[in-house]
Amino acid sequence: MNEMQLLTWARGTGLDFAVGIFLLGVLWRLIEIYSLGRKKDLSAARQAAGASGWHTIFRRSVPAEGMLKKSPVSYIGGYTFHIGLAICVFLFAPHIKLIQSLTGLSWPGLPSQFVDLIAVVTIAAMVVVLVDRINKPVKRYLSTFQDWFTWTLTFLPVLTGWMAVQHLLLPYTTMLAIHILSVELLLVFLPFTKLFHAFTVFGSRWYIGTVNGHKGVAV
Amino acid sequence: MREQEGRLVASLAQQGISRRTFMKYCATLASMMALPPSAGIAMAEAMASSRRPSVIWLPFQECTGCTESITRSHSPTLEGLIFDAISLDYQETLMAAAGHQAEEALEKAIEDNKGKFVLIIDGSVATGLDGAYSCIAGRSNLELLKKVAPHAAAIVAMGSCAAYGGIPKANPNPTAAVSVSDIIKDKPIVNIPGCPPIPVVMTGVLAHFLTFGSLPELDKLGRPKAFYGETIHDRCYRRPFYDQGKFAKTFDDDGARNGWCLFELGCKGPITYNACATVKWNGGTSWPVESGHGCLGCSEPDFWDGGGFYKALSMPANPLKLAAGAAVAGAAAGVAISFANRAKKGAAKAAHETTTLADLEK
Amino acid sequence: MGLESIPVVTQSASDGLTGNAAAVLREIAARLESLAKEGQSGIIDLGAMPLSPADKAWLADKLGQGEVEINLELDGPSHVRETRYAGVWWLLHHNPQGAVTGEFIEITRIPELVLAHPADIISGSESLNFLIDDLC
Incomplete structure (x- = not known):
């Protein structure tokens, strides 16, 4: 198999399978989670219905008091790489073209030099977060195989994409194929690992917030 | 004159190509091939005197x-x-x-x-x-x-x-x-x-x-x-437009008229290694991208099966056939599992025995 | 439609200097010194260097204009120009369509391209003798 065939496979059959598994997994898990329901809470609500669910969605995005000072790497690094990822994935022109071809939706992109810079920042932030996870005994103790695995799954597409654009290590064609393959790997595993938080994060926050509100926890 | 018969330079001379023209040609050829400039002279000497x-x-x-x-x-x-x-x-x-x-x-x-x-x-x-x-x-x-x-x-x-x-x-x-x-x-x-x-x-x-x-x-x-040695994309004069995110969306829109990047119209420049962008065609007149059409990638292996000439490189090479089926299968699996979960919950509820005060006092 | 109709920002000669022209100038100086001491001639291919138009303008300005200019018609015009510094020549080749195909700095007494080749001199001499023979 030569580079071109690898790329064509990645853009063709590989993508087909990856998107297929991704959709299957996402729908499966979303339906399963949301159809679970909870038992009816028979206790009386402590507080008149406020918007605790919606507040929690927002509030949990802001560091709790004192926490930013206590673990700045988790917050600043986490924010940086999440926002960086979003910019790289959704505002790089070729990616928009892909989404458009799959869904018909399109929006303006950012200049590629800017996205390139963001990619470097994202890579740096991810490395810092990883090093922090290794260095801090508590974090290391809490980390399971899945944590290391999902970090790698997320890191590879950013790294290979950036390397492809910069023409590092391998010819562009090969690097592009590897980049697409790494994204496909991410797509395949996303629904079945903790990466699924991309879909559930706000739903679960709302749920927790609502339950807390019901119990009378201040918003 | 006789000893030069059969030599390249003699046959060039017959066609009105002077030695100096030939030397100039060799100098530019050596430059194009990234050989040291002295190679141009060596090339001219060797080619002129070698047997055809x-x-x-x-x-x-x-x-x-x-x-x-x-x-x-x-x-x-x-x-x-x-x-x-x-x-x-x-x-x-x-x-x-x-x-x-x-x-x-x-x-x-x-x-x-x-x-x-x-x-x-x-x-x-x-x-x-x-x-x-x-x-x-x-x-x-x-x-x-x-x-x-x-x-x-x-x-x-x-x-x-x-x-x-x-x-x-x-x-x-x-x-x-x-x-x-x-x-x-x-x-x-x-x-x-x-x-x-x-x-x-x-x-x-x-x-x-x-x-x-x-x-x-x-x-x-x-x-x-x-x-x-380099891709069409890297040597393309339209590259600045790619970097600025300015793309022609169709072959007759303003972007196409302004000479913006043809990536979205399927240009294979990024994965095609060739010298068209610098050497050009027809005596340096033009080349495909300059005339408004994306690169087909014709010098790459299997370019013909590379997923369509007018599809952007970042687009799927083939229509995604599995996606719809997979979505339906995923939804079905989700529904099936949710029914299974409900049944489990129902069974658990049915198996639940009510604890009375009397039970606790035993 | 030509390239000029595409809105490309052109840099003026004052900016856009990459600093590479100064390096080329030093190389020219070193080669000129070895031409003076050892009679060693050399060529620098300007097409092989990442020089911006501003760099070339800067270099042309620093090298200046000498006494000799030679125009050659070799399947498209070529231009050999002596710079202010004897022994430093600027060669510019065009194809018949007028596009630049090569640009060199040659450090030598006279560029190789201008010199008559010995084999051509011999055949010229023979042809001239034939002509004289025919006259008689």
């Missing part, structure tokens, strides 16, 4: 476009003249001889120049039905290649078909076409891919061979690095 090299050109499964590219420029170019000046002992399209005469010329050229001639091949090699899909004078291309190749000093695979199989090898490849390098393993082979290739690459390789007695430095795919 014997070249045997075998056409296999091809369309003659490669021959056209070299010989049919609108005005006689130096590429064309040098090509005329080499001792082209066998080329079916150009030679006067035909039939048995032609085959005799081939035998004689091989016999006279054993181990010294350059073998140019254009077209892929059909291997299906023992090569019966493409025959010349009752012999299959496969048989001919195996017979001639061992006697050649070097092989030049001209065009994408000879280099990588090209269009004949495209799906479903009915003739089981392969490239020259798939058959011949023990000879130096230079691939000059392109559909057709750029004429100057051909003369560059010949000039290098005549001057240094060796082939130029090749990349992993057997192409001269000097010409195939």
Whole structure:
């Protein structure tokens, strides 16, 4: 198999399978989670219905008091790489073209030099977060195989994409194929690992917030 | 004068090409091939005084476009003249001889120049039905290649078909076409891919061979690095528009009129290694992207099956067939599991025994 | 449509200097010194260097104009120009369509391209003798 065939496979059959598994997994898990329901809470609500669910969605995005000072790497690094990822994935022109071809939706992109810079920042932030996870005994103790695995799954597409654009290590064609393959790997595993938080994060926050509100926890 | 007969410079002089013109040509050729500037002079000296090299050109499964590219420029170019000046002992399209005469010329050229001639091949090699899909004078291309190749000093695979199989090898490849390098393993082979290739690459390789007695430095795919070292995209004058995110969306919108990047219209520039953007075509007149059409990637292996000429590189090569089915299957699985979960919950509820105060007091 | 109709921002000669021209100038100086001491001539291929138009303008300005200018018609015009510094020549080649195909700095007494080749001199001498023979 030569580079071109690898790329064509990645853009063709590989993508087909990856998107297929991704959709299957996402729908499966979303339906399963949301159809679970909870038992009816028979206790009386402590507080008149406020918007605790919606507040929690927002509030949990802001560091709790004192926490930013206590673990700045988790917050600043986490924010940086999440926002960086979003910019790289959704505002790089070729990616928009892909989404458009799959869904018909399109929006303006950012200049590629800017996205390139963001990619470097994202890579740096991810490395810092990883090093922090290794260095801090508590974090290391809490980390399971899945944590290391999902970090790698997320890191590879950013790294290979950036390397492809910069023409590092391998010819562009090969690097592009590897980049697409790494994204496909991410797509395949996303629904079945903790990466699924991309879909559930706000739903679960709302749920927790609502339950807390019901119990009378201040918003 | 007499001792110069048969020399390249003499035959060029006959066609009104002066030595200085030739030297200038060699200087620019050396520059184009990224050779040290002094190589231009060495090249001119070596080529002018060397005997005209014997070249045997075998056409296999091809369309003659490669021959056209070299010989049919609108005005006689130096590429064309040098090509005329080499001792082209066998080329079916150009030679006067035909039939048995032609085959005799081939035998004689091989016999006279054993181990010294350059073998140019254009077209892929059909291997299906023992090569019966493409025959010349009752012999299959496969048989001919195996017979001639061992006697050649070097092989030049001209065009994408000879280099990588090209269009004949495209799906479903009915003739089981392969490239020259798939058959011949023990000879130096230079691939000059392109559909057709750029004429100057051909003369560059010949000039290098005549001057240094060796082939130029090749990349992993057997192409001269000097010409195939960078992608079309990297040398494209429209590259700034790509970086700014300015794309032509159709062939007749404002973006196209303003000469913006053709990436979204399927340009394969980013994955195509060739010199079109710098050398250009038709005497430096223009090249595909300059004339408003994206690169097809014709000098890359399997470009024909690369997922469509008008699809952006970042788009899926084929329509996603599994997606809809997978979505339905996923939804079905989710619903099925949710029913299973409900049943489990129902069972748990049914199995639940109410605890009364009396039970606790026991 | 030509390239000029595409809105490309052109840099003026004052900016856009990459600093590479100064390096080329030093190389010219070193080669000129070895031409003076050892008679060793040399060529620099300007097409092989990443020089911006501003760099070339800067270099042309620093090298200045000498006494000799030679125009050659070699399948497209070529231009050989002596710079202010004897022994430093600027060569510019065009194809018949007028596009620049090569640009070199040659450090030598006279560029190789201008010199008459010995073999051409011999054949010239023979032709001239034939002409004289025919006259008689």
